[in-house]
Amino acid sequence: xxxxxxxxxxxxxxxxxxxxxxxxxxxxxxxxxxxxxxxxxxxxxxxxxxxxxxxxxxxxxxxxxxxx
Numbered sequence: 001x002x003x004x005x006x007x008x009x010x011x012x013x014x015x016x017x018x019x020x021x022x023x024x025x026x027x028x029x030x031x032x033x034x035x036x037x038x039x040x041x042x043x044x045x046x047x048x049x050x051x052x053x054x055x056x057x058x059x060x061x062x063x064x065x066x067x068x
Contacts, residue, residue: 014022023029042049
């Protein structure tokens with residue numbers, strides 16, 4: 001594991017873009033990015049999910065009611 005000093009030196013040497021590039025190569029950073037993206041999707045798309053759930057329930061009821 002890298003120490004804080006080594007990490008700070010890496011940031012200074014490669015700059016912010018290099019630090020981000022190095023972080024993207026790590027699995028834990030990718031996992032964190034996926035969690036953030038999922039959280040944002042849930043946060044901002046919750047109203048759409050409720051509409052989609054309502055449509056799915058209505059369609060399910062219609063297919064049960066309607067005969068083949």
